[in-house]
Amino acid sequence: MTAFETPGDSTRVRPRRRADAERSRTAVLDAAVRLLAERPDAGMAAIAGAANVTRQTVYAHFGTRDGLLEAVADRITGEAMAAMDEAEEDGSTALDAILRLQDIGWRLFERNPVLLQLGSTRAGADVDRARHEPVAARLTRLIEKGQASGEFDSAPSAPWLVAAVTALGHAAGDEVGADRMSVEEAATWLRTSTLALLGVRLRNSAP
Template identity: 35%
Template sequence: MPTASPGPRRRADAERNIARIVSAARKCLSGDPNASTDDIAKTAGVGRMTLYGHFRTRAELIEAALVDALNEGEKVLSAVDLGGNAQAALSRLLASSWSLTAESTALLTAAQGTLPPGRVLELHGAPAERVEALIRRGQDEGAFRTDLPMSWLVSVIHSVLVTAAEETRGDRLKADEAGRVVTATVQSLLTPP
């Protein structure tokens, strides 16, 4: 009776294990940014040795979980209609961005507390480029301010989203109000003086 070759099977098993571990990391860290690797391994249904065979450190695992969440988020954000008036397009983008940020606040907290400074912003490159292009278009239309550095504006928008998510998580801002608050804050930030 012929047997399956162990090479490809191990590779497929490894890929499934990696996917389960990353999914479990997203789930665990989204619930608790301090979730342990033991918790993540247990949720993934793998042993610690398997987890550490794929992710040597907790930081590597957190980064993989964040990258996975950002890749899923990119699919959502790339579908947002950015046509028409820049202010209206920004409101649509913020609504989608807010919902994604709200879902992954604790994961983002874990990443900010674990990854090297600046790495979280670096991983947010594609969303940041989208926001920057929209701001530039709004500036060209005269709808958005031009007196502050672009990198500052994009960073502040990112910070507003993260802060709103933290405020919601801490029950200091109602979840059903957060999208409106984020949009109003960012729109007022971008309004020319």
């Protein structure tokens, strides 16, 4: 507080600065999501330019490029969870819901190839696991529902099936990241493998 400010003036300035900082951070994150969808290798300077701020501002908000990537992943995950909430509310079968969740995830993955850069380090992998915990909880609920209704094989435990379905998703992402499969091919084989794992293909083909 300066000699020309009253205590009330100082109190008003601090919330305004916080609001300005939050708007600046949101603008950087919005720009990063847009630019990284087009150029997954875009650096901090390019992102700063897209957000109409200085590079120092980007670093002030996110610290490092990895920190910014994590924030981008959190934003994308939030969008995915909102879409999954909407998809699960329509009363569809457990199988339809799981396949729709996979489709939502892969559409976001296709639009945001920068997600391939995450999880490459131990710290990144730990954060990635924490980010997927809500998805695992949702899968557990849907698989238990499908087993109770007879849609899925009831012999394997639900936690095992959740772990296996999740591993299939990571394997599909790895194949895309290594350029051994296109996003479309990986999504198709992930769906086929998921159906087989849950026992759906075997049950549907039984006489």
